[in-house]
Amino acid sequence: MSLQHILLGLLREPAAGYDLKAVFDERISHFWSAEFGQIYPTLNRLEERGLLESRVEPSEKGPNRRVYSLTADGREELLRWLGSGPAMGAERFAYLAQLYFMDALGDLHETRAFMTALKQRLREWLGRLEAIEAAVTTSHGGATEYYSDGGFHQFATLRMGILSIGSKVEWCDETLAAIDRRIALPAGVEATAECRSGRGAPSAPDGSGSGTHVGSPRGEVAS
Amino acid sequence: MSLQHILLGLLREPAAGYDLKAVFDERISHFWSAEFGQIYPTLNRLEERGLLESRVEPSEKGPNRRVYSLTADGREELLRWLGSGPAMGAERFAYLAQLYFMDALGDLHETRAFMTALKQRLREWLGRLEAIEAAVTTSHGGATEYYSDGGFHQFATLRMGILSIGSKVEWCDETLAAIDRRIALPAGVEATAECRSGRGAPSAPDGSGSGTHVGSPRGEVAS
DNA sequence: AACAGGTATATCAATATTGATATAGCAACA
DNA sequence: TGTTGCTATATCAATATTGATATACCTGTT
Numbered sequence: 001m002s003l004q005h006i007l008l009g010l011l012r013e014p015a016a017g018y019d020l021k022a023v024f025d026e027r028i029s030h031f032w033s034a035e036f037g038q039i040y041p042t043l044n045r046l047e048e049r050g051l052l053e054s055r056v057e058p059s060e061k062g063p064n065r066r067v068y069s070l071t072a073d074g075r076e077e078l079l080r081w082l083g084s085g086p087a088m089g090a091e092r093f094a095y096l097a098q099l100y101f102m103d104a105l106g107d108l109h110e111t112r113a114f115m116t117a118l119k120q121r122l123r124e125w126l127g128r129l130e131a132i133e134a135a136v137t138t139s140h141g142g143a144t145e146y147y148s149d150g151g152f153h154q155f156a157t158l159r160m161g162i163l164s165i166g167s168k169v170e171w172c173d174e175t176l177a178a179i180d181r182r183i184a185l186p187a188g189v190e191a192t193a194e195c196r197s198g199r200g201a202p203s204a205p206d207g208s209g210s211g212t213h214v215g216s217p218r219g220e221v222a223s
Numbered sequence: 224m225s226l227q228h229i230l231l232g233l234l235r236e237p238a239a240g241y242d243l244k245a246v247f248d249e250r251i252s253h254f255w256s257a258e259f260g261q262i263y264p265t266l267n268r269l270e271e272r273g274l275l276e277s278r279v280e281p282s283e284k285g286p287n288r289r290v291y292s293l294t295a296d297g298r299e300e301l302l303r304w305l306g307s308g309p310a311m312g313a314e315r316f317a318y319l320a321q322l323y324f325m326d327a328l329g330d331l332h333e334t335r336a337f338m339t340a341l342k343q344r345l346r347e348w349l350g351r352l353e354a355i356e357a358a359v360t361t362s363h364g365g366a367t368e369y370y371s372d373g374g375f376h377q378f379a380t381l382r383m384g385i386l387s388i389g390s391k392v393e394w395c396d397e398t399l400a401a402i403d404r405r406i407a408l409p410a411g412v413e414a415t416a417e418c419r420s421g422r423g424a425p426s427a428p429d430g431s432g433s434g435t436h437v438g439s440p441r442g443e444v445a446s
Numbered sequence: 447a448a449c450a451g452g453t454a455t456a457t458c459a460a461t462a463t464t465g466a467t468a469t470a471g472c473a474a475c476a
Numbered sequence: 477t478g479t480t481g482c483t484a485t486a487t488c489a490a491t492a493t494t495g496a497t498a499t500a501c502c503t504g505t506t
Contacts, residue, residue: 002317009324031319062454063500086341087317094225094310096254096380101232118309157319160394167390171383285484286470
C-alpha cells in the first residue's frame with residue numbers, strides 16, 4: 001500500500017507520471033523506487049478512489065501530459081497515513097539470500113570474492129548518498145550541521161541511508177576478516193576461537209586473492 | 224526472481240510448502256519473507272520448469288503433503304545464481320517514506336513521537352536477532368566469537384541484520400536529538416548551527432513528551 | 447515533404463506479493 | 477455418531493512490481 005501514499009505525498013505539488021518517475025530516481029531512491037508501469041496504474045486507481053484529480057495539459061517537449069493533483073480526500077488520507085505510526089514492512093536483501101546459501105559452493109574464496117564485490121557496490125552507493133549530503137550541508141567548525149531550515153525530514157531520511165549503508169560496509173570488513181582467518185586455518189582445525197575485532201577493524205585488504213584454500217566448511221548448522 | 228532461487232536453496236533438503244513457510248518465519252525473516260500464497264505457486268512454476276520435482280506423501284497430522292526436492296537442473300540453477308555476483312535490488316522502507324513527508328503535519332512533536340515509536344520497534348527487532356546470535360555463539364574472554372564451524376554463511380547474514388538495525392537505532396537517537404534541539408529553538412530563529420554529536424551520542428531520553436512546541440518548520444528544500 | 451533519431455509520455459504482459467479464504471484430517475466432546 | 481475446534485495444507489483474488497514495448501511530438505537532415 002505504500003506506493004499509493006508516497007504518490008499522495010509527492011503530489012502535494014501537481015505533477016505528471018513522467019515527472020514522478022524522475023523524483024523517485026533522483027530524490028527518494030534510497031528508500032523507495034518505482035517504474036512507470038507501476039506509477040501510471042496507481043495514479044489511475046487513486047483518481048478512481050477520488051484521492052487525486054487530473055487534467056490534461058499540452059507539453060513543451062512531447063505528447064500531452066496528464067497532470068495529477070491532490071484532492072481534499074487525498075490530503076486527508078495522506079495525513080491519516082502519516083499519523084498511523086511507523087509502517088514496519090519486512091526488509092529484503094537478495095544478496096544476503098545469496099550469501100546464506102553460499103556454503104553450497106564449498107569454497108570460501110568464492111565467498112570472499114562475493115563479499116569484496118558487495119563491499120565495492122555498497123561503497124559506491126554510500127558515496128552517492130554522501131555527495132548529496134555534502135550538497136545540502138555546510139561545514140562549520142569542522143563539524144557537519146544538521147540541515148537546519150526546511151527539509152529537516154528529508155535530510156533525516158538521507159542520514160538513515162548513510163548510516164545504514166555505512167554499517168553494511170563495516171559488516172563487509174568484519175566478514176572479510178573472518179573469512180581470511182578461516183581460510184588461513186590448516187585443514188581439520190575447527191571451532192578455534194575467532195574473536196571478532198571491534199568496530200572499525202582495519203584489517204582485511206580488499207584485493208580478491210590472498211591466501212590459499214585449505215580447509216572447507218562442512219555441516220548445516222543454521223541460525 | 225529471488226524467491227525462486229531462495230526456494231531452490233532451501234530445498235537442498237526436501238520439504239513441503241508448509242514447512243518452507245516456517246523456515247521463512249523462523250530463520251530468514253531478517254532478509255526475506257514469503258506467504259503461502261507466494262510459496263505454492265512458485266513451487267509449481269519451478270516444477271514446471273524442471274528445477275524441482277515433487278511426490279505426495281501422507282502426513283502425520285493433516286492432509287497429504289506435496290514434498291518438493293531439487294533436480295539436477297535445479298541445483299545447477301542455484302549454483303549459477305550464487306556465482307552471478309551480488310544482486311543489488313533497491314531497498315524499501317515505508318517508515319522512511321512516512322518520515323520524508325511528515326513536514327506536512329507541521330508539528331515536530333508528531334515527528335518526535337513517530338521516531339520514538341520507531342526506535343522502540345527497531346530495538347525489539349534487534350533484541351530478537353541478538354537473542355539468536357547469543358544462542359549460536361560462545362563467550363570467550365569477554366569477546367564474542369564468530370561462529371566457527373558449519374553455519375558460517377548463515378551467521379554472517381545474521382550479523383548484517385544486527386549491525387544494520389543497530390545503526391538504525393543510532394540514527395533514531397541522532398534524529399531525536401536534532402528534533403529536540405529544533406523544538407527548543409525560539410520562534411523565528413533559523414539556520415542556527417546544529418552540530419551533530421558523533422557516534423554514540425548519549426543524549427535524548429526516550430520519553431515522548433519533553434519541551435514545548437515553539438517554532439514550526441517551513442519551506443520545501445528537498446535533498 | 448519525408449525521414450531519422452531523440453526525448454517525453456504512457457501501456458502491456460509477466461511475475462511477485464499480500465491477505466483472505468478454503469479444505470483435509472485428527473481429537474475431543476455432546 | 478454428529479459436532480466442534482484445531483492444526484496442517486493449500487488456493488484464490490486483489491494488488492504491487494518489473495521489464496519490455498508502444499505512441500507522440502520535436503528537431504534536424506535529406
